[in-house]
Amino acid sequence: MAVKTNFSENDFIAILSHYDLGTYECSDPIAGGTVQTNYFIRTTEGKFIFRCYENRSKESVLFECNLMKYLKDKNYPCPAPYPNRSGEYVGVHLDKPFVLFEFIEGEHLENPNEAQKKQLIHKVAELQNLTKNYRPVNKQYRWNYDVGLCADLARKAAQTVNTAEATANATANASRKLEWFHQELANLSLPKTLPKGICHCDFHFSNILFKDGAFAALIDFDDANYTFLTYDLATLVDPFIKSFDWDSWPRFERGANVLDFREARNVAAEYGKVRPLQLVEKRHLFDVFKLSILFDCVWYFSRGNADDFYEKRKIDSLNRLGREGFMEGVF
Numbered sequence: 627m628a629v630k631t632n633f634s635e636n637d638f639i640a641i642l643s644h645y646d647l648g649t650y651e652c653s654d655p656i657a658g659g660t661v662q663t664n665y666f667i668r669t670t671e672g673k674f675i676f677r678c679y680e681n682r683s684k685e686s687v688l689f690e691c692n693l694m695k696y697l698k699d700k701n702y703p704c705p706a707p708y709p710n711r712s713g714e715y716v717g718v719h720l721d722k723p724f725v726l727f728e729f730i731e732g733e734h735l736e737n738p739n740e741a742q743k744k745q746l747i748h749k750v751a752e753l754q755n756l757t758k759n760y761r762p763v764n765k766q767y768r769w770n771y772d773v774g775l776c777a778d779l780a781r782k783a784a785q786t787v788n789t790a791e792a793t794a795n796a797t798a799n800a801s802r803k804l805e806w807f808h809q810e811l812a813n814l815s816l817p818k819t820l821p822k823g824i825c826h827c828d829f830h831f832s833n834i835l836f837k838d839g840a841f842a843a844l845i846d847f848d849d850a851n852y853t854f855l856t857y858d859l860a861t862l863v864d865p866f867i868k869s870f871d872w873d874s875w876p877r878f879e880r881g882a883n884v885l886d887f888r889e890a891r892n893v894a895a896e897y898g899k900v901r902p903l904q905l906v907e908k909r910h911l912f913d914v915f916k917l918s919i920l921f922d923c924v925w926y927f928s929r930g931n932a933d934d935f936y937e938k939r940k941i942d943s944l945n946r947l948g949r950e951g952f953m954e955g956v957f
Contacts (some may be wrong), residue, residue, distance in 0.1 A: 629655045631663045631678050631722060636756065638667060638676070643718065644710040647671050656864060658734075658832065662848060666729070674707065675727040682848075684716050685721040685767035690714040690847050691765045693729075693824060700756050702748070703843045705730055732835025732842035744896050745841040748863060750829060750901035753844070754855045757824035762852055769855040771827065773811050776920050780807045783927035790928075802932035810920060810941055814913045815949070816854065819906050826850050827859040856907050859897050860915040863888040866940065872926075875936045884943055887955035894956050912952040917946055 639650045656664040656675075661953065663678040668682040679687050691707040695715070698706040705727040707715045716723050726747075731860030735742065762954040769775055826833075827849040870884040878884060897903075903911075921939040930936060 629665075631720065633663075633665060633676075633678070633719075636822065641676075641719065641724070641726075641911075642667075642669060642864070644712070644717070644734050645708060646702070646709060646711060647674060647692050647726065652940065664812045664895045665727075673729040674955050675729050676724065677727060678719065678722050679848075680722065683722060683767055684718065684723045685723060685764045687716045689762055689768050691725060692957060693757075693760075693850060694847055696797070697753070697756060702753065702756055703730075703841065703947040704847070705843060705845060718951070725955070729949060730835055730843040730845075731871060732837040732913055734832050734834065735836050736831065738831055738836070742836060742839065746829065746831075746834060747893055748840055748900050749844060750826070750858045750862060753826060754823055754858065755901050756857055759823055762824060764919040767854045768851040769849075770851045771825070771857055771917070772919060773814060773816065775825060776917065776924060776935070777808060779924045780804055781919075781925065783924055794856045799932045800927075803927065803935075806932065807920065807923065807936065810916070813945075814917060816913050817906060817910065818908055820914075821855045821904065821907065822852060824850055825853050826857065827857060827861070828855070829858055829861060854914050854917075856903070856914045857918065858910050859894070860911060860918045862888045862897070863893050863911070863915065865952075866943075870939075872929075872936045875939050878939070880942075881946075881957060884939075885947065885955070890956050907955055908957050911956060912944065913951040915952070916941060919944075 635650070635653070636705045638653055642648075642650050643770060648669030653668070654666045656666060658664075662680055662682075664674040666672045667676050692705055692715075694704055697704050708726045708728070710717065711781075716722070716725055718930045733921070738746070740892060777787070781804065781940050784800040784804040788797045821861065829844075829847060833846045834844060865885045867884050867886045870878060919937050919940050926937070932940075947955070
């Protein structure tokens with residue numbers, strides 16, 4: 627159960643006393659999710675989602691609420707945040723920010739069909755169309771995915787490994803991996819003309835609700851931030867063969883061809899039907915995709931030996947192909 631902060635009936639009664647959402651009836655913790663604490667709440671007025679943010683500042687949560695309100699006002703399918711009687715969207719309980727969100731009927735699909743996958747891709751493109759001119763509030767309080775943030779997080783990840791393991795081998799391994807990491811970041815080409823806006827940055831089917839087979843809502847904007855508009859597309863365009871994964875990559879010889887662009891071309895084509903890409907975006911999707919892999923490397927920095935590990939194999943494969951080869955493969 628992903629509940630890190632427990633809320634009692636009296637806690638919810640006290641919180642709801644500041645809202646015009648009815649009288650508290652019951653609540654149930656939500657088992658899904660790995661970071662924040664979520665509850666279903668039922669009142670005399672209906673059902674709501676309560677989210678307590680375990681590791682976010684109030685300003686960071688305000689970024690999220692303002693974004694979701696903006697999207698909801700544009701009829702984008704996502705939950706609306708509810709203000710309290712003072713017009714505030716973010717409350718604080720035990721020094722942790724919380725929000726009450728609209729409950730949307732739907733289910734998560736583990737194995738979506740092709741039509742449902744296309745709906746997701748179209749909604750990704752629609753999100754970027756809506757946010758390309760959006761001016762976010764409290765942007766500086768989010769992790770905005772760029773080279774500088776990636777380098778900073780990698781340094782901190784290496785320090786964490788050194789502190790946690792405190793052995794000569796672990797320190798040397800983290801140092802070599804960090805050196806490789808900085809070299810790969812330096813090789814990225816991300817021109818200032820690349821359009822930026824808001825990306826969700828966690829388009830996984832566990833964050834999608836379907837109802838009667840149709841896309842009902844995108845939820846969990848916890849990782850949304852101001853970055854390159856093609857970042858979400860990059861995370862959906864995966865040209866690596868299915869059998870090449872984090873737990874199977876050692877079975878492949880170094881230099882083996884692990885790329886297959888057939889599905890990646892289909893994803894890019896569907897995306898382009900809703901949001902046609904500029905030439906600069908097509909040319910540098912290669913670099914944004916590599917940046918997304920390097921962020922994955924940050925999240926799993928302690929995994930693998932610096933000489934040969936999963937994310938390095940992926941980057942090596944892309945480097946052998948090159949930017950022009952990647953562009954030709956996708957488009």
